[in-house]
Amino acid sequence: LRETxxxxxxxxxxxxxxxxxxxxxxxxxxKYVQAMYNVAIRMVHYSExxxxxxxxxxxxxxxxxxxxxxxxxxxxxxxKITVNTTLNFIRKRKHKQTTSIEDSxxxxxxxxxxxxxxxxxxxxxxxIKQLPERCRVVLNLYLIEGxxxxxxxxxxxxxxxxxxxxxxxxxxxxxxxxxx
Amino acid sequence: MxxxxxxxEKNRPALDRIEQPDMDRLWSNIRKELAKEKGTPKxxxxxxxxxxxxxxxxxxxxxxxxxxxxxxxxxxxxxxxPQVTESADFxxxxxAPSLEKEAANYRKLVNAKKEEINFQQLDTLAFTEVLQExxxxxxxxxxWTKDVPQYVQEQELLEFLQRHYEQKIRxxxxxxxxxxxxxxxxxxxxxxxxx
Numbered sequence: 394l395r396e397t398x399x400x401x402x403x404x405x406x407x408x409x410x411x412x413x414x415x416x417x418x419x420x421x422x423x424k425y426v427q428a429m430y431n432v433a434i435r436m437v438h439y440s441e442x443x444x445x446x447x448x449x450x451x452x453x454x455x456x457x458x459x460x461x462x463x464x465x466x467x468x469x470x471x472x473k474i475t476v477n478t479t480l481n482f483i484r485k486r487k488h489k490q491t492t493s494i495e496d497s498x499x500x501x502x503x504x505x506x507x508x509x510x511x512x513x514x515x516x517x518x519x520x521i522k523q524l525p526e527r528c529r530v531v532l533n534l535y536l537i538e539g540x541x542x543x544x545x546x547x548x549x550x551x552x553x554x555x556x557x558x559x560x561x562x563x564x565x566x567x568x569x570x571x572x573x
Numbered sequence: 574m575x576x577x578x579x580x581x582e583k584n585r586p587a588l589d590r591i592e593q594p595d596m597d598r599l600w601s602n603i604r605k606e607l608a609k610e611k612g613t614p615k616x617x618x619x620x621x622x623x624x625x626x627x628x629x630x631x632x633x634x635x636x637x638x639x640x641x642x643x644x645x646x647x648x649x650x651x652x653x654x655p656q657v658t659e660s661a662d663f664x665x666x667x668x669a670p671s672l673e674k675e676a677a678n679y680r681k682l683v684n685a686k687k688e689e690i691n692f693q694q695l696d697t698l699a700f701t702e703v704l705q706e707x708x709x710x711x712x713x714x715x716x717w718t719k720d721v722p723q724y725v726q727e728q729e730l731l732e733f734l735q736r737h738y739e740q741k742i743r744x745x746x747x748x749x750x751x752x753x754x755x756x757x758x759x760x761x762x763x764x765x766x767x768x
Contacts, residue, residue: 405736412743415604418607419600422600422603423596426594426596426599426600427589427593427594428589430592430593430594431588431589431592434592440592440594443592443594444594444595444598444599444602447594447599448599448602448603448606451603452603452606452607455603455607456607508576509576509577509580510576510580512580513587514581514584514587514588514591515587515591517577517580517581517588518588518591518592536577536578536581537581537588564577567577
């Protein structure tokens, strides 16, 4: 029942936005901005870039709100747009880069995982941001955003096995960074 | 589940608070960007209601799923007569006189909107879904004012009434605009044919 009311509330908010109600747009913005910013900031380095992405996401959301079919929750729909926009941003920027440091980080091999529970979220956050791009994206999508390797493979246009490999690589590098 | 994933899930709120955007600047930029948009839906625009009817009012359809199915079964002919002026609700007045006063103010607005619409010349077939929505709203109103008062607080009922009438006024406003556009298009067409 709570879920029904939640969806109903969300629907009211969407309807108000569609009616051009600016207060409703602001409410929607406030409700999702932090979550969307988190998705972006964990995948790109700079806050300016993450803000640009979030701005683009919200403009898309308000522009395309009439195509929201209610098949998923509004949050899931916005998150999908955010992930896609962030990945597009990364792809575009990659084209501009002449050199890549992507594979220059050597992957350490540990016999067993370190106890990450002794590290704070801030330390883990900073460590994730230091990862090379490809494995940072996969690790974020799998570990934090809850995507499965199958979905990641489909979004990134890679194979499931590459997604798993990048994730393992990311995990190893993350532990290395955390160990200092 | 691996330890790292577990650790992150357990402390997710802390992780999500580490970096924060400049909320005001970001919103101001979004507004500027939206202002540039020519196609941004504005209040009362035709396409908002006509193209997205089914989805826009899913809320009410959900709330009244059972009655919705019944109405569909009975067909368009069963639709209410939307031009009928709304009168005092004795049931509500009996339960909560102050709420009935509030509702009376809203009803004046609703009736004024209804008067603006030329229902006689309205293409009811084209507006089947809109009229259906109004019917749904009325059914929901009946449900709330007849049965629900026994179980809900007055405040909750007041909030429902506000939502109900605001929704209804919004639908009628749009219907009025769309209907007048349709009529003027029809009259232009007629005069073109005569010439």
